[in-house]
Amino acid sequence: MERLAVAKVNLGLSLLGRRPDGYHELHTLFAALTFGDRLYLEPIPQGIEFRGRYGKRNLAYRAAALYLERAGFPGGVRIVLEKALPEGAGLGGGSSDAAQVLLGLKELYPAEVDLFALALSLGADVPFFLLGGGAEARGIGERLRPLALPPLPVVVFAPGLRLPTPRVYGEVKPHDFAPELPVEEILGALARGEEPPYWNSLEGPAFRLYPELKEVKARLRGLGLKGVLMTGSGSAFFGLAESEEHAEAVVKALRHRGFVRKGILGGPHVPSGNGAFPL
Ligand SMILES: C[C@@](CO)(OP(=O)(O)O)[C@H](O)COP(=O)(O)OP(=O)(O)OC[C@H]1O[C@@H](n2ccc(N)nc2=O)[C@H](O)[C@@H]1O
Numbered sequence: 001m002e003r004l005a006v007a008k009v010n011l012g013l014s015l016l017g018r019r020p021d022g023y024h025e026l027h028t029l030f031a032a033l034t035f036g037d038r039l040y041l042e043p044i045p046q047g048i049e050f051r052g053r054y055g056k057r058n059l060a061y062r063a064a065a066l067y068l069e070r071a072g073f074p075g076g077v078r079i080v081l082e083k084a085l086p087e088g089a090g091l092g093g094g095s096s097d098a099a100q101v102l103l104g105l106k107e108l109y110p111a112e113v114d115l116f117a118l119a120l121s122l123g124a125d126v127p128f129f130l131l132g133g134g135a136e137a138r139g140i141g142e143r144l145r146p147l148a149l150p151p152l153p154v155v156v157f158a159p160g161l162r163l164p165t166p167r168v169y170g171e172v173k174p175h176d177f178a179p180e181l182p183v184e185e186i187l188g189a190l191a192r193g194e195e196p197p198y199w200n201s202l203e204g205p206a207f208r209l210y211p212e213l214k215e216v217k218a219r220l221r222g223l224g225l226k227g228v229l230m231t232g233s234g235s236a237f238f239g240l241a242e243s244e245e246h247a248e249a250v251v252k253a254l255r256h257r258g259f260v261r262k263g264i265l266g267g268p269h270v271p272s273g274n275g276a277f278p279l
């Protein structure tokens, strides 16, 4: 079985405060995109044969180990992971890989296993990737409400700077906290092709760590993209293109400077019925 583990961007991310356990409470809009890593899953009699980086620490491997254990060891799986997404870029590649392994194994070995609970134990972004499409998220990303997003062309650019998530959260100061995102206004602006009134509270901390990221943002704006924003904890940025042709031209202009791809907001069509967590 072949599966596409798509990237995500955060159409705004607001840090509302810090929880007693040290994690940050956030409000964000997740948008799946149409490109990503490829995974090949094949049933084998027992165990996990894994081809990809990090061995047993890979989130895809850990997802398989968890699912097979919870399902009562119904059989094994061979997993080949072909990475296309840069790591530590805020595109959620590892989380997306893990979600596709969970969904794939549920198809190969159906069992009464709560995928959302397993997903959350693997990482805060993993539950979203079980749903795909678009979603409003709260908590640390686990309270999800699906959202319909206009299928706009976007360009993602990662400058080749790896920004580990804990490093960026570690740099957050009280003045980085902000109110909730104006969700209706953001959706309205997207639908009208206007500059969305969103922000990413992690841009301040990331820019303090790596001031050169400000130039990356300015360069994307200079190419005519709207709503240019860092995604998640960075270091990738995205922007909204006027058309597929505009997106293609931006990709050409940036292709020697880092990872650059065009995609469509909301991702490929996902069959409904995955359910959701209430906000
Ligand atoms: C920023 C976001 C936005 O979608 O995604 P990415 O950009 O990484 O894809 C997420 O909040 C990434 O959450 P998650 O994937 O769970 O982060 P992890 O790497 O597990 O967390 C690493 C560390 O970051 C801090 N952390 C993480 C999430 C959160 N809401 N508050 C935090 O303070 C914690 O110190 C944690 O130990």
Ligand SMILES: Nc1ncnc2c1ncn2[C@@H]1O[C@H](COP(=O)(O)OP(=O)(O)O)[C@@H](O)[C@H]1O
Binding pocket: 054, 057, 058, 059, 060, 086, 087, 088, 089, 090, 091, 092, 093, 094, 095, 097, 098, 165, 232, 233, 234
């Ligand atoms: N399948 C995987 N793909 C990418 N990274 C993985 C994977 N499994 C574990 N990791 C670890 O998780 C970190 C975060 O990866 P990733 O999800 O791609 O970035 P981000 O959290 O910035 O969106 C990587 O730096 C790597 O150490």
